[in-house]
Structures are given as structure tokens and as C-alpha cells.
Amino acid sequence: MASSPSSENKNLEGVAGGAGEKPIPLGENVLQKHAAFFDLNKDGVIYPWETFKGLREIGTGVLLSVGGAIFINVFLSQSTRPGKFPSILFPIEIKNIQRGKHGSDTGVYDTEGRFVPSKFEEIFNKHAHTHPNALTYDELTEMIKANREPKDFSGRIGSVVEWKILYKLAKDKSGLLQKETIRGVYDGSLFEQLKKQHSSGKEK
Ligand code: HEM
Numbered sequence: 001m002a003s004s005p006s007s008e009n010k011n012l013e014g015v016a017g018g019a020g021e022k023p024i025p026l027g028e029n030v031l032q033k034h035a036a037f038f039d040l041n042k043d044g045v046i047y048p049w050e051t052f053k054g055l056r057e058i059g060t061g062v063l064l065s066v067g068g069a070i071f072i073n074v075f076l077s078q079s080t081r082p083g084k085f086p087s088i089l090f091p092i093e094i095k096n097i098q099r100g101k102h103g104s105d106t107g108v109y110d111t112e113g114r115f116v117p118s119k120f121e122e123i124f125n126k127h128a129h130t131h132p133n134a135l136t137y138d139e140l141t142e143m144i145k146a147n148r149e150p151k152d153f154s155g156r157i158g159s160v161v162e163w164k165i166l167y168k169l170a171k172d173k174s175g176l177l178q179k180e181t182i183r184g185v186y187d188g189s190l191f192e193q194l195k196k197q198h199s200s201g202k203e204k
């Protein structure tokens, strides 16, 4: 469908090194980094209270952080712990985080949680009409709509939530979501940045 063999080949740039280098092992996918920010004690498992604390640290309000922690952990605990009896503590297992991928997304993470540069560029080629390196709120909404897959209720909700919260937390003073900001969300470096900004800008 959308991903032809030729566009898939481009993924390899981000995956394998030059001649003779070993490909990056699956254990080092960027989606794991995105999630690992929230693993406060770095034990490979994210409990809801860690998600809550992480969300607070990057500037999310109390109510949204409570809702976010419940929503994220309930959904991702189920998919990252397949085959196991559900745990009432709703842990997310980072080593399986790629199983938490849903439909109606951008495809910037591939099925193994790796970053696909061509898909990342596609966001801006298709939707950045007013500024080449940023999205306005309307352009973001347009992108989310364009990524909708038929009958994919949960994937659509997931995408709206991810992108609208990102916009709320990380838009610039002119209301734009900058390309570099979006790049930073994929490897989680944006979360570290937001945490610094938030802790320096506000006394607890
Ligand atoms: C405020 C916090 C967060 C924001 C703003 C955020 C934002 C995003 C964005 C924008 C995407 C990309 C979706 C796409 O490419 O279409 C994404 C993907 C993803 N995020 Fe987060 N995220 C946050 C917290 C978390 C947490 C706590 C977890 C789990 C521990 C998580 C797990 C995932 C997963 C599994 C995906 C892959 C979904 C897919 O591509 O289908 N995120 N997130």
C-alpha cells in the first residue's frame, strides 16, 4: 500500500551503519527511547505513577497527567505484555514497546520502533504549507485526518491524543510546531528539554 519496497529501503539508512558495521540491534530502537524517559527508576518497566510523574515533569497539568497515565498504561500494558495475565498495576514493558504501535499514525516509527527518515520528511512535504520547517495547528489537524485509516477507532484516538498533547506542550510562541521539536519527540530528547525548561521556569 503506502509503503512501496523502494521507500522501505530508505529505512535501512537509519538502521544499518556503513560497510562492515553491524546493524543497530533491535534493543536500541528509538521508540524505546521515547518511552524510557518515563521509566524513572530505569528498570525497563513503566508503572502508571511513573507515567504520571513524567507527564508532570514536562509541564502537563494534574488532570491531564492523571488521565494520560491511566489511558497510556491501560492501553500499552495490554499490548506490551501479550499472553500474560493482565496485571492490575498496568506495567508497560519497554522491551516490547513497538507492540504498542497503532494504526492511523505517520509511519515514522516502523513496526520495530525504528525511525524512518523518509516518513519524517513526508510530514513536512505534505502538510507544511505555510512554513517549510513547521506545522500550524490547522496543518497538524490536516495531517492527523490524512493519516486516518478506515474503521481504526483506537488508532485514530491515539493519534489525536499524541499530537494534540504534543502541540499543547511544545508549540512555539507563534503557535507553530517546529520540525526540530517533532524530531525530538521521536527519540524522546524533547521530553528532557521540556523537563529542563519546566523546572527552570517554575518553582515547585
Ligand atoms: C506527553 C507525553 C507524550 C507525547 C506528547 C507523545 C507523543 C507521541 C507522538 C507525537 C507520537 C508519534 C505518532 C505518529 O508518528 O503518528 C508518539 C508515538 C508513540 N508513543 Fe508517545 N507521547 C507521549 C508519551 C508516551 C508514553 C508515556 C508512552 C509509553 C510509555 C508512549 C508511547 C508511544 C508509542 C508506543 C508510540 C507509537 C505509536 C505509533 O506510531 O503507532 N508515548 N507519541
Ligand SMILES: [Ca+2]
Binding pocket: 039, 040, 041, 042, 043, 044, 045, 046, 047, 050
Ligand atoms: Ca520503572
